Amino acid sequence: MSAPDTFPETVRRSDLPGGVRLVTEAVPGVRSVALGIWIGIGSIDEVGTQAGAAHFLEHLLFKGTRRRTAAGIAEEMDAVGGELNAFTAKEHTCYYAHVLDTDVALAVDLLSDVVTDAELAHTDVELERGVVLEEISMRDDDPEDLLGDLFDQTLFGDHPLGRPVIGTEDSVRAMSRDTLHTFWRGEYTTPRMVVAAAGNLDHAQLADLVATALGPAAHRHDGARAVPPRAATGVRPARSGALALETDDSEQAHVMLGVPTAGRQAPGRPVLAVLNSALGGGLSSRLFQQVREQRGLAYQVYSSTVRYADAGSLSVYAGCAPERLGEVVAVVRDVLGEVAAHGLTDAEVARAKGSLRGGLVLGSEDTASRMNRLGRAELDHGRQRSLAESLARIESVTPDETATLAAELLDQSLTASVVGPYEEPDDLPAPVRDLA
Structure with a gap:
């Protein structure tokens, strides 16, 4: 496009x-x-x-x-x-x-x-x-x-x-x-x-x-030059396979599962965006279909990514009844494992790319969104990408690239955090405890 x-x-x-x-x-x-x-x-x-x-x-x-x-x-x-x-x-x-x-x-x-x-x-x-x-x-x-x-x-x-x-x-x-x-x-x-x-x-x-x-x-800074974009320190701060619980007397259990990713200067940002969109970025995403539409386990389930100079993350959020937490986590793990092993279908990649393109263009109609894009790009990268360049980068992503990245990221041990009505980690259902 x-x-x-x-x-x-x-x-x-x-x-x-x-x-x-x-x-x-x-x-x-x-x-x-x-x-x-x-x-x-x-x-x-x-x-x-x-x-x-x-x-x-x-x-x-x-x-x-x-x-x-x-x-x-x-x-x-x-x-x-x-x-x-x-x-x-x-x-x-x-x-x-x-x-x-x-x-x-x-x-x-x-x-x-x-x-x-x-x-x-x-x-x-x-x-x-x-x-x-x-x-x-x-x-x-x-x-x-x-x-x-x-x-x-x-x-x-x-x-x-x-x-x-x-x-x-x-x-x-x-x-x-x-x-x-x-x-x-x-x-x-x-x-x-x-x-x-x-x-x-x-x-x-x-x-x-x-x-x-x-x-x-x-x-006060006469002659000073602009500070360049934040560089990676070389420290890999993220860890895999940890589990944390915050006891909360709530009606729902809230869980976030995820893996570390590379920092924002690493290549492959459009590929990660496509993978995330197909996993949990919309109503047709695999997680939404498997967790909500086909099993009715949760009202809200989605995936998201963040990337900083040193590292980033790909995470999945779900909120559900406490007695369903084990099944929700088991389904999410199955979905991530399936994508890690076999990648996405061509149709999933095409839909994800279309969703990202549409979101990018529609966001460009809002002056506040454009201002945010300008500021972040200047601080993070020291340059501005044209809309045409951004759209072309999304369009260039292939199913093979998403499969390679999925195998690299989703085969890691998952880190998990839970907020809900559980007193101790031992009170969590087995699919959650097994993450630690």
Whole structure:
């Protein structure tokens, strides 16, 4: 499938003072702009008492700057009907806004002010500490979210990838204002920043706005070059064949099974995407058909992948009645074993490729999705792929390639995490216990 004529390649990139990179995509026919300041720093970069600092800062920077109060920040954005938010991940953080095209200057100024000139007042630190602790409690009350963190801890062990982005109750309670300020000033530097924007915009005009707004912060890094994409350290953090249980008095049992994969710079990313889609990416996927449609064992079952600089994972999630957990795990193991031994059918590969192509093109119709794609690509790879190139990479995947990768990945011992009404690992059904 070739790139449709309605999706012209309109991405532009500029290097600005202080090592800041600006990447934009003009989207004809829209009246909005999605804009984000991406920082190549996440929870993986925290050490010692900093655990959870990046996420804590995501809350704290919106509490006020030298020019704006927290209420003022909210009022300015509400007055133009815009959206203002942030998210923290393991390897990056993003502060973003979605506004009308006529309000892009406000978005640039406000985001730059928040990211580079926040006050971090002691009273605000204490106020937001309580909010973050509430968020941790919410995570603990959501079995699926809790399961995801437990799975990462089980798979990646003591490696920083195994730590929850949100931090722990102990680390958040102990974190001082000085720790947060040191992390912010030391890590949120302009050479690590990418400004990504998509929508009805003019690249040159936006470059002037960003250079002015980030000028004081960039001045501290005169002559600095942009930090290159995060390189693999050579450490293989993931482990296979481990089992973890978190007791939870819930109506369902929640299980995640998975294997480690190579990091994002390793070849074969499109092949992994096709394999994942065919396994558990849609209604026709093998796992959905076998677990839900043919046996009615679970309402929700799916597979997913993540890839970081050092490693990644391919995992399967299912939620079911506790008495059905053993059968669910047995079916999932059978499906993975069958694909490891015999690969996917030609029809499965064709459907998976079509699903990925459609998702990629449909996602390109949304300015926020385009902005996210720009920012992630610049931080992770230092380059932008055209839509046509991405579609061609998916189309080039063959059944033999998916079979080879399936044999390599799915023949490993499975790592598993369970959240549910079980007191001890010995209470788990045999198909789950046998994974350890």
